[in-house]
Amino acid sequence: MQLAQPRDPATLRAYEALLQATPDLLYVFDLEHRFVYANDALLNMWGMRWEEAAGKTCLELGYEPWHAAMHDEEIERVIATRAPIRGDVPFRHHAKGMRIYDYIFTPVIGADGTVEAIAGTTRDVTDRRMHEEQLELLVNELNHRVKNTLSTVQSLVRQTLGTADDLQDGGARIESRLLALSRAHDVLTRENWHSADMQDIVKGVIAPYEATPGARFKMSGPVCRLTPQRALALAMALHELASNAVKYGALSQDGGEVHISWDCTDADEGAAMAFTWRESGGPEVQPPTRRGFGLRLLERGLRNDLGGDVELAYAPDGVVFRATAPLETAPVEGAMPEMEHR
Template structure:
């Protein structure tokens, strides 16, 4: 029986009556090759076997570990007591016990381990030992947590997108000149939203570069008219919420310019420039849309969805300052956007 061993490295084939050296070599090769942590406890909760992977986790040799309990090995008292109770349960019920637990690896730091304790039955049918198998599941758990976070984020993003589409549709129809006009504007705005989503998707929804946002927003107006635009500014990244807000604002500006402003005239030009500035709070992006060469500009007497988006809704989404100037020689839109340091 195991209680009488002198705590030399116990061979699993000794748990029965056969002691085949060739079989032991095969068993030992398998036990040492696996990355799993393998051990055997006697009925007094002492280790009578531990493979090299487990010894490495402990930072011990077998000579240092042989015959010790979990507490004597260095397990925290709650951890040692938990395993002691589980060993007794396996002996009493002859049924495996499974669980998971954090443990401090000597080389890798704190890890999460999934383990199972299984009864070892002697020739008389009684439990003579308890075998343990433990697997490092840290990466798997982290991956599961990451997936769960992505699901929550996706749910949140879908709800926000649906809310945006609902608001966009309702307000567009409220100010549309006709059903056909409303349908066309809704389609154009949804496409603008889709292009902005494409930019963010390529960046895994972490952030988006301002130049990519601008290019996506004005893309429908570039066919045969790229010379109407001048873009200039340094690399700068916006978080998803602000990126979408800027994209929708630029879409409204481009649509308005094509219908009433600089893009409605062959000589019209649009300068889109951005730079980094310092505010009282922190670093910010200043983005300017400046039209020239179009028809004379007059301050509108009626505010449509686009105007309300630029002047009121955008200020909330950007958490910054927005200014629209209806200068006679061309509309000027200026936005100051606080930068999220985590997006850079």
């Protein structure tokens, strides 16, 4: 079949330059479903020369039978309806592997008003599709996190007000707990919510409680990364420990200190974290007479969120809190075995 050509050679050359320069795949089928034109982009996708592809159908060019049959039906529909159709399909690029292509088949109307050929254009949309899928996952994840955060705030407010002495006391407690939650969110946001390092979590929690870094909090441990859920849970627990230490424990008087340490192990049964908060130099410890929200958070909520075990001991010389939990990833190789807080 001979397609109509512009009479002006310069115009013909301009058309050909455009057809060959575009990254889109451009082609023409005759009424027998044979390729009578293919630009360089399509030939490169096939990994063929035009001499190898000219006059062949999709099936003869190696398309999967279902794929060739689909295009055969679409070509016949374009001829019958004289209307373009659009679709998308996976196809293997000879060098890039499996890709996703968006295509349009359009009727070419001859001088007598009948369809004399079918022109097609195809675009590789693999990267765009992957981006759209990733964006959808991110939106779904964001919705999930927002719902979880709102549930956490709702529970925090309800339980705090239920154990507060009055509205002023309850408001102050709620504000401090929301700030602790916010600081933990800041750490995770910097890490794109993938995970958070233990040192960053601890430093974020204790920062409001010490004027001179390292004066009252002694911190040591290797690099140890926690999932977002465990990082938030531990941050809230540390906030409760620090608040209690300021009111009743080691930080309530001069000379009191808090020693915070952790370790990460990579045993045969899987990686695990062990965390310890130990107070010293404060007043003699007395077990609490009532179990408020903070205590329930430390003993029960944290155990559930960590998926491990917790222990809170009221030793006479200072509160001791221990927590253990499995980790999804092993500790980072080459991490500093000990690092003093600065």
